[in-house]
Amino acid sequence: MPRILSKEILAPDVVRFWIESPHIARKRKPGQFVILRTAEGGERIPLTIADVDRARGAVSVIVQGVGKSTRQLNAMDAGDEVLDVAGPLGRPTDLHPGRRVCCVGGGIGAAVVYPIACGFKALHGRVVAIIGGRTKDLVILERELREVADRVVVTTDDGSHGTKGLVTDALQALLAEGEVFDEVVAVGPLPMMRAVVEVTRPLGLRTTVSLNPIMLDGTGMCGGCRVSVGGEQKYVCVDGPEFDGHQVDFEELSARLGAYREDEAASLLLYERERLAAGEPA
Amino acid sequence: MAKKILQKTKNPMPLQDPVERARNFEEVALGYPVDLAVLEAQRCIQCKNEPCIAGCPVEIDIPEFIRQVAERDFEGAFRTLMDRNVLPAVCGRVCPQEEQCEARCTLGVKFEPVAIGRLERFVADYANLVKFTDDTPPQPPTGHRVAVVGSGPAGLTVAADLAKLGHQVTIFEALHKAGGVLVYGIPEFRLPKSIVEREIDGLRRLGVEIRTNHVIGQTFTVDELFTELGFEAVFIGTGAGLPSFPRIPGINLIGVYSANEYLTRSNLMKAYLFPATDTPAIRGRRVAVIGGGNTAMDAVRTSLRLGAEHAYLIYRRTRKEMPARAEEIEHAEEEGVEIIMLAAPTAILADERARVRAVRCIRMELGEPDASGRRSPVPQAGSEFDLDVDIVVFAIGQGANPLIRNTTPDLPVNKWGNIIADEGTGATQKAGVFAGGDIVTGGATVISAMGAGRRAARAIDAYLRAPSSDGFSPTDV
Numbered sequence: 001m002p003r004i005l006s007k008e009i010l011a012p013d014v015v016r017f018w019i020e021s022p023h024i025a026r027k028r029k030p031g032q033f034v035i036l037r038t039a040e041g042g043e044r045i046p047l048t049i050a051d052v053d054r055a056r057g058a059v060s061v062i063v064q065g066v067g068k069s070t071r072q073l074n075a076m077d078a079g080d081e082v083l084d085v086a087g088p089l090g091r092p093t094d095l096h097p098g099r100r101v102c103c104v105g106g107g108i109g110a111a112v113v114y115p116i117a118c119g120f121k122a123l124h125g126r127v128v129a130i131i132g133g134r135t136k137d138l139v140i141l142e143r144e145l146r147e148v149a150d151r152v153v154v155t156t157d158d159g160s161h162g163t164k165g166l167v168t169d170a171l172q173a174l175l176a177e178g179e180v181f182d183e184v185v186a187v188g189p190l191p192m193m194r195a196v197v198e199v200t201r202p203l204g205l206r207t208t209v210s211l212n213p214i215m216l217d218g219t220g221m222c223g224g225c226r227v228s229v230g231g232e233q234k235y236v237c238v239d240g241p242e243f244d245g246h247q248v249d250f251e252e253l254s255a256r257l258g259a260y261r262e263d264e265a266a267s268l269l270l271y272e273r274e275r276l277a278a279g280e281p282a
Numbered sequence: 283m284a285k286k287i288l289q290k291t292k293n294p295m296p297l298q299d300p301v302e303r304a305r306n307f308e309e310v311a312l313g314y315p316v317d318l319a320v321l322e323a324q325r326c327i328q329c330k331n332e333p334c335i336a337g338c339p340v341e342i343d344i345p346e347f348i349r350q351v352a353e354r355d356f357e358g359a360f361r362t363l364m365d366r367n368v369l370p371a372v373c374g375r376v377c378p379q380e381e382q383c384e385a386r387c388t389l390g391v392k393f394e395p396v397a398i399g400r401l402e403r404f405v406a407d408y409a410n411l412v413k414f415t416d417d418t419p420p421q422p423p424t425g426h427r428v429a430v431v432g433s434g435p436a437g438l439t440v441a442a443d444l445a446k447l448g449h450q451v452t453i454f455e456a457l458h459k460a461g462g463v464l465v466y467g468i469p470e471f472r473l474p475k476s477i478v479e480r481e482i483d484g485l486r487r488l489g490v491e492i493r494t495n496h497v498i499g500q501t502f503t504v505d506e507l508f509t510e511l512g513f514e515a516v517f518i519g520t521g522a523g524l525p526s527f528p529r530i531p532g533i534n535l536i537g538v539y540s541a542n543e544y545l546t547r548s549n550l551m552k553a554y555l556f557p558a559t560d561t562p563a564i565r566g567r568r569v570a571v572i573g574g575g576n577t578a579m580d581a582v583r584t585s586l587r588l589g590a591e592h593a594y595l596i597y598r599r600t601r602k603e604m605p606a607r608a609e610e611i612e613h614a615e616e617e618g619v620e621i622i623m624l625a626a627p628t629a630i631l632a633d634e635r636a637r638v639r640a641v642r643c644i645r646m647e648l649g650e651p652d653a654s655g656r657r658s659p660v661p662q663a664g665s666e667f668d669l670d671v672d673i674v675v676f677a678i679g680q681g682a683n684p685l686i687r688n689t690t691p692d693l694p695v696n697k698w699g700n701i702i703a704d705e706g707t708g709a710t711q712k713a714g715v716f717a718g719g720d721i722v723t724g725g726a727t728v729i730s731a732m733g734a735g736r737r738a739a740r741a742i743d744a745y746l747r748a749p750s751s752d753g754f755s756p757t758d759v
C-alpha cells in the first residue's frame with residue numbers, strides 16, 4: 001500500500017503530503033489528478049497532483065479538510081499507508097511553448113495552478129501568478145510560486161497580506177497596468193472562477209478553468225462528473241478536468257456539487273463525534 | 283437407472299419471501315438443498331446427442347455433470363464444470379439459461395427443461411462448502427508474460443486459462459476491486475460479492491498477479507505494456523463502460539443517475555450502509571428507472587432496497603420485448619416494482635433546488651419491426667403525462683470507453699468505438715493485442731465474455747509458443 005513519506009501543514013486544515021507511487025510519478029503531466037482511498041469503506045477522493053519527485057517515486061497532493069474524507073486523510077501521518085492511489089487521471093494541461101499566462105489560484109486552487117504554472121514555465125513561457133485567500137494564513141504556495149513565476153501577486157480579503165481585495169481585483173489591475181496575456185488559468189472556489197471568467201469574457205481572453213465535480217470512478221464509467229460545456233455534455237474525469245471557462249455552465253455545476261450536502265454534513269458530524277470520543281483532536 | 287415417472291416441471295428454487303427481501307440485500311434465491319438437487323438431476327434423460335451442450339457458450343459437458351450429481355458424486359461434478367468454466371458459481375446464478383443451455387434441452391420440448399443453471403450453482407456452492415479445490419496441477423512455467431486489461435469475466439477467464447498453461451499473467455484493473463460488472467454492477471442480492479471474491483482468490487492461487495488501481499491508457503498505455511513492462515501479449519477486456527443519456531431536457535439535474543453510477547454507489551461503494559461507509563446515494567422515495575434489460579431490473583430492485591416507496595420501471599416497448607431475463611422481471615414484480623410499458627421520457631422536471639421533481643413521459647405504440655427485428659415504438663402525439671419522482675435512473679445501454687482507443691491509435695475500432703477482433707481468436711489488427719467481451723461485442727452476457735476469453739487464451743498460447751512471432755498471424759490458429 002502506498003506510504004505517506006511526509007506531511008506538512010501549509011495552512012489551517014490544509015496539508016501537503018508526499019505519497020509513494022512511483023508508476024504515477026513517472027507518467028504524470030501537469031493538470032492530472034489521482035483518486036485516493038484512505039480506508040476500506042472510504043470514498044474515492046479525487047486530488048490534483050501538485051508535484052512529483054521522480055527520484056523518490058512520489059507524488060504530492062495538497063488537501064483541504066472540508067468533509068469527513070479529506071479530514072480523515074489530513075489526520076494521517078508520515079509513515080502511515082493509504083489504502084490505494086489510482087492515476088494519473090484526466091487529460092494533461094494543454095501547454096504551449098512561450099505563452100504569456102496568468103495563473104490565478106484562489107485558496108486551495110493555488111495547489112492546482114502551481115503545477116500548471118510549472119508546466120508553462122518549463123516551456124519558456126512568461127508566468128504571472130495571482131494567489132489569494134481570505135486572510136494571510138490561508139494563502140498557500142507563495143514561496144513555491146515565487147520560485148517558478150516571473151511575477152507573483154498576493155491578495156487577501158482582509159488585507160492582512162499582499163494587497164487587500166479579491167484575485168479578480170488584482171487581475172483587473174494587472175490588465176489595466178498593461179500586462180498582456182495569451183491565456184488565463186483560474187482555479188478556486190466556483191464563485192471565484194465565475195468572477196474571473198466574467199472579467200476576461202469581454203476581452204475575448206482565453207480562460208481555462210479546472211473543474212471539481214463530484215466523482216466516483218474517475219474513468220468515464222459512471223457519468224456522475226458530467227457538466228455542460230458549450231451546451232455539450234462532458235465527463236470531467238476523462239474529457240477534463242480543464243475546460244474553456246467561457247463555455248462552462250457554472251450554475252449547473254454548483255447545484256450538482258450540493259447533491260449530497262445533508263449526507264455529507266451528517267457523515268462529518270458522526271466522524272467528529274467519534275474522534276472526540278476517542279480523545280483525538282477533531 | 284430404474285425407469286420412473288418423469289417429473290414434468292423443474293423443482294422450484296427456494297426463494298426469500300418477496301416482502302422481506304425487497305428491503306434487504308441478502309441473496310434472493312437460496313439454492314437447492316442436496317436432496318432437491320439430486321432429484322432435479324434425476325430428471326435428465328441423458329440424451330445421446332447432448333443438445334444442451336451446444337447451447338452453452340463454453341460447452342460444459344452438461345449430461346456428464348448432471349449424471350454425477352444424480353449419483354451424488356459432487357466432487358466429480360465440480361471437476362466436470364471447472365474443466366470448462368472457471369466461474370460456475372457466478373454463471374449458475376446469472377446466465378440467461380432459458381435462452382442458452384436450457385433452451386436446447388430435450389425435456390423442454392414437451393415439459394420444462396432440466397434446471398441446468400440451478401444445478402450448476404448447487405455444485406459450485408457445495409464445492410465451496412466442503413472446500414473442493416480444482417487441483418489440476420498447472421503446467422511448468424513457460425517464462426512468457428501476458429498482460430490482461432480489465433478484470434471482468436472475459437479478463438478473469440483469459441488469465442485463468444493462461445496461468446494453467448504455465449504463463450505468467452498480470453491483470454490490470456482500473457478500479458480498486460477486481461471483478462468488473464460482477465462487483466460494481468450486479469447487486470449483492472443476485473450475486474453475493476463473497477462468491478466473486480472466492481473465484482478471484484482461486485485465480486491468485488494459480489499465480490495470477492492482480493494490480494488494481496491501474497487505468498490502462500493513463501497509468502500505462504497499451505504500447506508501454508510491451509515496451510516498458512516487457513509483456514509479450516496483451517488481452518483487452520475492458521467491458522462496455524460508457525453510460526448513455528438521452529438528449530432530453532433536465533438530464534443533469536440532481537437525482538438523475540446512470541445505472542452504472544447508481545449501481546456502483548450501491549454495490550462497489552456500499553452506499554446502502556452509509557454512514558457506516560462514506561459514499562452516499564440519494565435515497566429516492568419515488569424512483570423511475572428507464573430501460574428493460576438486466577441492468578434496469580437491477581437498478582429498480584436496488585431502489586426498493588434503498589427505501590423507495592414506489593419503484594417504477596419505464597419501458598418503451600411491451601413486456602414481451604424486454605431484454606431482461608424473465609425470472610428477473612418476475613422477481614421484480616413480486617417485490618413490488620410497478621412496470622409502465624409503452625412509455626418513454628421526454629423531459630425531467632426540476633424543483634427550485636435543481637432536484638428532480640417529476641419525469642415527463644410520452645405514450646408509445648408498437649409500429650413496424652426495426653433492424654433488431656423488434657417492433658419499434660412510435661410516440662403518440664399529445665399523450666404526455668408527468669410522473670412524480672425524485673430519482674431517475676437511465677439504463678438504456680452503454681458505449682465503449684474511449685481511454686484505450688484514444689491512446690492506442692493503431693488499434694482499429696468500429697463506428698461505435700468497439701475494438702475490432704476476430705471472433706474465433708480475439709486477435710486484433712495490432713500485433714500481440716487480443717480483445718474480447720463487451721468491449722468487442724457491446725453489452726452482452728457474462729458467459730459470452732467468458733467464451734471470448736477462453737478462445738483468446740488458446741490463441742494467445744499459440745501466439746506465444748510460435749517459433750517466431752514475425753509473420754505469424756494469430757487469425758491462422
Ligand SMILES: Cc1cc2nc3c(=O)[nH]c(=O)nc-3n(C[C@H](O)[C@H](O)[C@H](O)COP(=O)(O)OP(=O)(O)OC[C@H]3O[C@@H](n4cnc5c(N)ncnc54)[C@H](O)[C@@H]3O)c2cc1C
Pocket residue numbers: 033043045046047048049061062063064065066067068069070071108111112211212213214215241257258259264265268
Ligand atoms: C479533479 C479534482 C481535483 C481535486 N483536487 C483537489 C486538491 O488538489 N485538493 C483538495 O483539497 N481538493 C481537491 N478536490 C476536491 C476534493 O476531491 C473534495 O474536496 C473531496 O472529495 C471532498 O470529500 P469530503 O468527504 O472531505 O467532503 P464532503 O463531505 O464529501 O464534501 C464537502 C464539500 O466538498 C464538495 N465535494 C464533495 N465531494 C466532492 C468531490 N468528489 N469532488 C469535489 N468536491 C466535492 C461538496 O460539494 C461539499 O461542498 C478535487 C476534486 C476534483 C474532482
Ligand SMILES: Cc1cc2nc3c(=O)[nH]c(=O)nc-3n(C[C@H](O)[C@H](O)[C@H](O)COP(=O)(O)OP(=O)(O)OC[C@H]3O[C@@H](n4cnc5c(N)ncnc54)[C@H](O)[C@@H]3O)c2cc1C
Pocket residue numbers: 219376377378431432433434435436437454455456457460461462463464467468496497498499519520521522523545576577578580683685686718719720721725726727728729731
Ligand atoms: C447491471 C448489470 C447486470 C447484468 N446482468 C447480467 C446477467 O444477469 N447475466 C449476464 O449474463 N450478463 C449480465 N450483464 C452483462 C455482463 O455483466 C457483461 O456482459 C459482462 O460483465 C462483460 O464482461 P467483460 O469482461 O467484457 O467486462 P466487464 O465485466 O465490464 O469488466 C471490465 C473491467 O475492465 C475494467 N476497465 C475498463 N477500462 C479499463 C482500463 N482502461 N484499464 C484497466 N481496467 C479497465 C473495468 O473497471 C471493469 O472492471 C449485466 C450487466 C450489468 C451492467
Ligand code: SF4
Pocket residue numbers: 337338339340341342344367373374377378379382383384398399402729
Ligand atoms: S455456463 Fe451458462 S449456458 Fe453454460 S451450462 Fe452453465 S448456465 Fe448453461
Ligand code: SF4
Pocket residue numbers: 325326327328329332333334335344345348386387388389395396398
Ligand atoms: S438435453 Fe436436457 S435432458 Fe438431455 S442431456 Fe441435456 S440436460 Fe439432460
Ligand code: FES
Pocket residue numbers: 214215216217218219220221222223224225226235236237238
Ligand atoms: S467520475 Fe465517473 S465518469 Fe467521471
